Amino acid sequence: MSAASPLLHRRELPDAARVVVKVGSSSLTTPDGHLDPARVRALAEVLADRHAAGGQVVLVSSGAIAAGIGPLGLSARPRDLATQQAAASVGQGLLVAQYAQAFADRGIRVGQVLLTADDTVRRGHYRNAQRALERLLDLGVVPIVNENDTVATDEIRFGDNDRLAALVSHLVRAHALVLLTDVDGLHTGPPTRPGSVRIPEVRGEHDVAGVDVTTRGSAVGTGGMVTKLESVSIAAGSGIPVVLASAANARAALAGEDVGTWFAATGRRASTRLLWLAHAARTRGRLVLDDGAVRAVVERRTSLLPAGVTAVEGDFEAGDPVALTAPDGTVVARGLAAYSSQEVPGLLGRTTSDLRAELGPGYDRAVVHRDDLVLVKRRASAVPRPR
Numbered sequence: 240m241s242a243a244s245p246l247l248h249r250r251e252l253p254d255a256a257r258v259v260v261k262v263g264s265s266s267l268t269t270p271d272g273h274l275d276p277a278r279v280r281a282l283a284e285v286l287a288d289r290h291a292a293g294g295q296v297v298l299v300s301s302g303a304i305a306a307g308i309g310p311l312g313l314s315a316r317p318r319d320l321a322t323q324q325a326a327a328s329v330g331q332g333l334l335v336a337q338y339a340q341a342f343a344d345r346g347i348r349v350g351q352v353l354l355t356a357d358d359t360v361r362r363g364h365y366r367n368a369q370r371a372l373e374r375l376l377d378l379g380v381v382p383i384v385n386e387n388d389t390v391a392t393d394e395i396r397f398g399d400n401d402r403l404a405a406l407v408s409h410l411v412r413a414h415a416l417v418l419l420t421d422v423d424g425l426h427t428g429p430p431t432r433p434g435s436v437r438i439p440e441v442r443g444e445h446d447v448a449g450v451d452v453t454t455r456g457s458a459v460g461t462g463g464m465v466t467k468l469e470s471v472s473i474a475a476g477s478g479i480p481v482v483l484a485s486a487a488n489a490r491a492a493l494a495g496e497d498v499g500t501w502f503a504a505t506g507r508r509a510s511t512r513l514l515w516l517a518h519a520a521r522t523r524g525r526l527v528l529d530d531g532a533v534r535a536v537v538e539r540r541t542s543l544l545p546a547g548v549t550a551v552e553g554d555f556e557a558g559d560p561v562a563l564t565a566p567d568g569t570v571v572a573r574g575l576a577a578y579s580s581q582e583v584p585g586l587l588g589r590t591t592s593d594l595r596a597e598l599g600p601g602y603d604r605a606v607v608h609r610d611d612l613v614l615v616k617r618r619a620s621a622v623p624r625p626r
């Protein structure tokens with residue numbers, strides 16, 4: 240298999256050399272919320288066929304919490320974090336054991352990869368995960384990724400696996416991301432509402448304007464369509480097209496057939512570094528810019544010079560991610576600081592030539608270089624991010 244990168248049309252999907260497939264809890268469970276071994280096996284069969292045809296697959300699978308419900312004697316999906324962690328701890332092993340058996344029956348090995356949001360935030364961890372996934376793929380293994388729910392805290396967890404899957408797609412430089420759920424694609428409104436119809440193709444944000452995604456989905460899934468569209472925006476916005484389809488249509492989706500919704504890549508493939516900065520990095524502090532500096536950074540895409548910074552907050556080292564805000568506090572960009580939070584106050588509002596004259600040539604550089612900056616898009620959605 241080979242692939243021109245990025246794929247321009249869904250009919251190229253059968254030739255995509257490397258795909259990330261994400262499956263949600265709602266597609267792996269029985270109606271009462273327990274893990275359904277038949278659905279796990281059915282998906283493994285489809286992915287095993289892809290693997291046998293020479294395609295590399297990374298599976299991002301939810302379902303750990305659901306898999307823990309039955310063995311722990313719980314009646315439904317737990318709501319509190321501690322019981323979710325306990326259920327995931329019991330369920331993750333059982334979930335992967337089912338996949339391992341189903342793939343082993345086809346002579347394919349799987350490898351479990353548990354990531355926390357922090358692993359996609361801290362640069363060293365990010366690189367480490369990237370290296371491990373790459374090696375697993377080289378060795379012909381199907382990596383099975385999930386969030387490490389047992390150690391994730393409320394503050395730092397993804398909660399759903401949609402955004403994690405988009406970051407993993409980027410991490411492994413996938414040619415496409417396939418999101419499998421319990422509905423066949425994005426609909427014009429809640430799929431159960433009369434008159435809602437499937438949207439077969441989305442070429443840009445204007446195609447989803449007015450689409451109602453506010454309805455929560457299944458009782459076992461987390462995030463509904465909101466986090467799926469966030470995932471699409473991360474992946475498609477950085478050059479990786481996405482197919483959103485029902486798990487029942489997994490085979491057809493991977494074959495490039497007209498099922499679900501095809502989200503064309505909208506942005507160029509960004510460097511992993513900048514994507515990490517835009518979507519994954521937790522900022523360690525804030526630099527408040529004056530209006531002129533906001534215009535320079537946002538409209539002219541220049542570096543942020545000390546003269547345009549009016550205040551600094553937080554505790555960060557040179558090289559740490561920081562938020563750049565307008566005078567009213569709105570975050571306009573994220574960047575890697577070239578100075579520590581201790582050094583910045585001494586530079587505030589001063590020109591680079593003053594700084595060079597007073598402090599020496601090492602201090603005439605930008606506070607954030609343009610190559611280390613990403614602009615933050617304002618979200619149109621007023622829907623709160625679910626947990």
Ligand SMILES: Nc1ncnc2c1ncn2[C@@H]1O[C@H](COP(=O)(O)OP(=O)(O)O)[C@@H](O)[C@H]1O
Nearest residue numbers: 263264265420426428452456457460461463464
């Ligand atoms: N406009 C829409 N189009 C399609 N699905 C929608 C829409 N709005 C809300 N949804 C809901 O999103 C749900 C899928 O999200 P979720 O339950 O979190 O699934 P998963 O477990 O696969 O992550 C669907 O069951 C559907 O009811």
Ligand SMILES: N[C@@H](CCC(=O)OP(=O)(O)O)C(=O)O
Nearest residue numbers: 263264301302303304400461
């Ligand atoms: N990491 C969790 C995922 C939680 C979840 O429900 O996610 P999803 O079904 O993708 O919305 C688990 O494995 O249960």
